[in-house]
Amino acid sequence: MTTASPLASLAGVTKIYGDGDTQVTALADADLSIYPGEILLIEGPSGSGKTTLISILGLLMRPTRGDVFIRGERVSALRERDLPPIRAGAFGFVFQGFNLFPALTAQENVAIAIKMKQPRARNADAEARRLLAAVGLANRMHHKPADLSGGQKQRVAIARALAGDPAIIVGDEPTAALDTKTALDVMALLRSLASEHGRAVVVVTHDPRLERFADRVARVEDGRVIAVDTIAHPHAA
């Protein structure tokens, strides 16, 4: 894994909120690289800096110090308005709360993300159907979120995250709202997306059961990446 070039890297990243007496260092001097085909879990207690880390990694937040690289290009110095196209090409996001439009069907939720990422896309509906079929929802395309189970909603969210074929999927507690079996199914799906398509999947979680799907685990405490462990049997699910 370390022989491949990283898809994304953080180098000496520090994030400080506030100023003066109210300064809080959320992340200190973090180094982390994400490689193609791997699942990287980010674990740590609440308030440890996990969310700040993936926000900076996903180009949603600027570091106070340090650099962010995407496919070797230093992007932390780019202007704010230059970031959306880089995010559109590099990242898909999956959230605990799904964040699906309740008024839209599964297919429309995915298609709208395709259209927003690629305004000139002409085959957004066909592409949305393909992505939903790829996550096992071929028979639920015309259902609205209210008519889907939690696991199915998360699969729609994963299909949406795949819109525009991003290199990295970032998941913020994507299994926290799911029962055990569904959570494991979702992780298996993310595992296959990483293994079969060479994407990187970065998942923030509190759930140690997910480690069986992971290649590495980054442990964060008090704003520091204290360890990055390689999992011995990553595909044992």
Added chain:
Amino acid sequence: MWTLARKILLHDRIKFTVAAAGVSISVMLVLVQIGLYLGFMQNASNLIDHSTADVWVTGEGSENFDFSAPIDERAFYKVASTPGVARAERMLLGFGQFRLADGGTQGVQVIGLDPGARLLRPWHVVAGDVRRLGEPGAIVTDITEAPKLKVHRVGERREIFGARAEVVALTSGIRSFTTSPFVWTDLDSARAYTLYPADRFNFVMVEAAPGVSPEVLARRLSALPNLDAYTTPQMSARAQHYWSARTGVGAGFFTTAALGIIVGLVVVGQILYNGTLEHLKEYGTLKAMGARNSAILRVIVYQALISALVGFVLGGGLALLAQHAMVAANLTVKLTPALVVGTAILTAVMCCAAALLSVVKVLRLDPASVFKG
């Protein structure tokens, strides 16, 4: 994007119904109030606009068409003999008391015309023979004023200020701004009906000789002592302007129309803003995934335009119903193409302005907020 906008908007039917109702009421108020205003203004210059005169001459300093200062025969001859005047006709416009069949009285606005007048004649004649208007005591009334005058057919006889009057023709839809019904008659009868002295009247209507500009002729006639002269469009504008600006009538109508716009603005703004707040996480997710602000803003503006379209269609329908209902009350709601198109544009602008708060919210939306639970 239209699909997304429409589905988000229609997802909560009750909220959308409230938004559509707000826009509809706003549109209806604007159309009806300005339509009523235009109807009143049409009545204010009705006679002038239907004349074929090029220039109107009146007593110096007369501001109000309906209460114009009397002028005398010498003025008429001076006007008629001015170079460039091809034809001049006198007109008297005064008030009289019309004796009703049941013994009561009704104030009327008497229009006295020269015998054989060509520059202004009753129009929309629906019964009788308007050519008999030159006969002494012959009058023409309007059938839509029948509830006031109790005159329903040709041949009925009445008195105006004690002088005999016989209805020789009926028109339809010619109403005055003052709400006193028009009574058309010849110049001499008009003087009897309004108690004007024998040589007095109010206006000289002038037809310009071929090749003579009405503007030039009006300037020439204005140079005559104690007279003012205006081209017909100028005279029409003056008649409307007096009632609109000097009496506050215009301000009243436009204030109500403005209130309608404010109501629409607040209702639509509130609904769109709430809708944006409800979908902030979804919009944030799209922004996080690289959607540009412009793409999301388009969805919000499309929602505003859909609200505008639905509200305009419903409000327009309500305005047409109001127009129909007001005919019975003798009120004209004049829905001109310019008013309808203008209101449509105003509605779209109003709804887009109402979306501004939502737009600001989305512009300020930090995509990293999607990680904040």
